[in-house]
Amino acid sequence: xxxxxxxxxxxxxxxxxxxxxxxxxxxxxxxxxxxxxxxxxxxxxxxxxxxxxxxxxxxxxxxxxxxxxxxxxxxxxxxxxxxxxxxxxxxxxxxxxxxxxxxxxxxxxxxxxxxxxxxxxxxxxxxxxxxxxxxxxxxxxxxxxxxxxxxxxxxxxxxxxxxxx
Amino acid sequence: xxxxxxxxxxxxxxxxxxxxxxxxxxxxxxxxxxxxxxxxxxxxxxxxxxxxxxxxxxxxxxxxxxxxxxxxxxxxxxxxxxxxxxxxxxxxxxxxxxxxxxxxxxxxxxxxxxxxxxxxxxxxxxxxxxxxxxxxxxxxxxxxxxxxxxxxxxxxxxxxxxxxxxxxxxxxxxxxxxxxxxxxxxxxxxxxxxxxxxxxxxxxxxxxxxxxxxxxxxxxxxxxxxxxxxxxxxxxxxxxxxxxxxxxxxxxxxxxxxxxxxxxxxxxxxxxxxxxxxxxxxxxxxxxxxxxxxxxxxxxxxxxxxxxxxxxxxxxxxxxxxxxxxxxxxxxxxxxxxxxxxxxxxxxxxxxxxxxxxxxxxxxxxxxxxxxxxxxxxxxxxxxxxxxxx
Numbered sequence: 001x002x003x004x005x006x007x008x009x010x011x012x013x014x015x016x017x018x019x020x021x022x023x024x025x026x027x028x029x030x031x032x033x034x035x036x037x038x039x040x041x042x043x044x045x046x047x048x049x050x051x052x053x054x055x056x057x058x059x060x061x062x063x064x065x066x067x068x069x070x071x072x073x074x075x076x077x078x079x080x081x082x083x084x085x086x087x088x089x090x091x092x093x094x095x096x097x098x099x100x101x102x103x104x105x106x107x108x109x110x111x112x113x114x115x116x117x118x119x120x121x122x123x124x125x126x127x128x129x130x131x132x133x134x135x136x137x138x139x140x141x142x143x144x145x146x147x148x149x150x151x152x153x154x155x156x157x158x159x160x161x162x163x164x165x
Numbered sequence: 166x167x168x169x170x171x172x173x174x175x176x177x178x179x180x181x182x183x184x185x186x187x188x189x190x191x192x193x194x195x196x197x198x199x200x201x202x203x204x205x206x207x208x209x210x211x212x213x214x215x216x217x218x219x220x221x222x223x224x225x226x227x228x229x230x231x232x233x234x235x236x237x238x239x240x241x242x243x244x245x246x247x248x249x250x251x252x253x254x255x256x257x258x259x260x261x262x263x264x265x266x267x268x269x270x271x272x273x274x275x276x277x278x279x280x281x282x283x284x285x286x287x288x289x290x291x292x293x294x295x296x297x298x299x300x301x302x303x304x305x306x307x308x309x310x311x312x313x314x315x316x317x318x319x320x321x322x323x324x325x326x327x328x329x330x331x332x333x334x335x336x337x338x339x340x341x342x343x344x345x346x347x348x349x350x351x352x353x354x355x356x357x358x359x360x361x362x363x364x365x366x367x368x369x370x371x372x373x374x375x376x377x378x379x380x381x382x383x384x385x386x387x388x389x390x391x392x393x394x395x396x397x398x399x400x401x402x403x404x405x406x407x408x409x410x411x412x413x414x415x416x417x418x419x420x421x422x423x424x425x426x427x428x429x430x431x432x433x434x435x436x437x438x439x440x441x442x443x444x445x446x447x448x449x450x451x452x453x454x455x456x457x458x459x460x461x462x463x464x465x466x467x468x469x470x471x472x473x474x475x476x477x478x479x480x481x482x483x484x485x486x487x488x489x490x491x492x493x494x495x496x497x498x499x500x501x502x503x504x505x506x507x508x509x510x511x512x513x514x515x516x517x518x519x520x521x522x523x524x525x526x527x528x529x530x531x532x533x534x535x536x537x538x539x540x541x542x543x544x545x546x547x548x549x550x551x552x553x554x555x
Contacts, residue, residue: 005206005207005298005302006301006302006305008206009203009206009207009302009303009305009306010302010305010306010308010309011206011309012202012203012205012206012306013197013199013202013203013306013309013310013313013370013371014309014313015202016197016198016199016201016202016205017194017197019197020193020194020196020197021190021193026196026197029196029197030201030205033202033205033206034205037205037206098185098189099185099188099189099192102185102186102189103189103192103193106189117186118190121183121186121187121190122187122190149179149182149183149186152182152186153177153182
């Protein structure tokens with residue numbers, strides 16, 4: 001087996017998990033993984049020679065995700081927190097726990113802020129590495145993290161969004 | 166997983182909010198299926214579509230009964246993504262891609278059988294190269310998932326073998342020989358009891374729950390635990406496992422992990438039963454000197470299913486195995502009389518080892534042998550006249 005296939009196969013599960021955290025949807029995550037690997041495939045020679053191909057693939061994925069977001073923003077209106085549809089099944093059973101609520105509200109956080117939260121609190125990357133992945137300064141990373149958390153806290157604190165007791 | 170107890174969000178401090186966020190991310194990992202990831206990773210880059218062109222997926226090809234050139238009939242095995250019974254393993258990968266892995270047979274010999282005229286049989290079996298590639302990918306993926314499991318869940322770190330207890334080096338929870346294997350050594354904080362308790366309840370991604378564990382110790386070997394986790398078998402390999410051996414030294418528990426799989430032989434064109442088939446004789450002989458029970462099948466539908474049953478078998482394991490039970494064993498033989506007048510015999514040794522099916526073509530043994538798992542039960546259902554005698 002060629003080294004390239006071995007590398008992408010080994011990293012694919014972790015990349016798909018990252019894609020789920022970035023997009024919030026299984027289908028979108030699979031599409032994102034596919035487009036990431038299509039991009040990476042164009043540089044397969046370089047990838048094989050890299051010391052940390054996983055970091056490279058992660059960077060490609062995050063930037064692909066943000067780039068897709070920019071493309072779609074021109075065509076699709078953003079969804080405000082108030083208009084996020086409630087999952088029907090959860091409405092009926094009333095069993096939303098705080099994780100469900102958090103996951104739902106994450107969908108309303110701007111992409112770059114969400115990407116920072118994912119890289120910081122899911123991938124456990126230091127801010128310097130997040131800055132490299134996103135191509136921004138560490139200060140921007142910190143402000144994005146702060147705003148993302150603040151937005152989540154504001155949404156989750158409103159009484160109507162709290163899970164039923 | 167039960168939801169952890171959190172304070173109301175309005176009363177959370179930053180650490181609590183971040184803990185909830187981390188827990189939320191972890192709770193959604195299940196949305197990312199490891200086999201879907203493998204399938205996407207190994208799916209070849211699609212060529213640009215052209216107007217009016219459509220693709221057949223490997224699954225559609227495998228599921229199809231192809232009529233080629235309007236005159237030939239091929240009964241194809243259910244390899245590939247369309248085979249829902251194949252589990253979630255790498256059999257869902259494009260092993261059966263129509264290009265490069267197609268065994269082309271024919272044209273079939275002329276004399277009139279059930280279907281006259283020339284035919285070409287396209288059988289989407291994986292080639293040995295594809296099997297090797299899929300096996301290599303799977304062992305790498307299993308190894309990576311195991312590494313992630315140990316680092317993320319148990320806060321382990323990879324260490325050189327030389328920094329682990331010597332007794333660990335000679336221990337493996339999986340067979341010592343195999344065609345694909347990756348070994349790693351890990352240091353995990355905590356006692357052996359704590360680590361073992363966790364390993365009993367959890368398993369690396371891509372594997373099923375713990376299928377076996379054991380504890381041991383001896384004069385040369387400190388107290389240790391072994392664990393085995395299974396990954397699904399596929400058309401490329403029959404056995405995929407992660408084995409873990411845990412042993413404590415000081416306040417650290419050291420682990421040896423072996424990601425292992427045993428790949429199959431690729432099927433050859435010679436082992437494929439090609440249509441047209443005029444009849445099939447199903448014969449069961451129980452034990453040595455037992456009186457054979459025979460049933461001759463002539464209806465087209467059952468013949469097609471018997472042909473498919475043989476053609477659907479994957480190749481046997483490449484690991485050489487010697488079984489000492491031949492003399493006491495029973496045989497299930499299917500003799501296919503072809504339209505050309507030749508015969509193909511698929512013979513399974515029952516009750517001895519893994520149920521390997523050997524194939525002879527006009528009396529000449531052909532390779533490889535086939536994996537007969539489930540074969541006998543399938544024939545029982547198709548030809549129940551023979552089954553009750555067993």
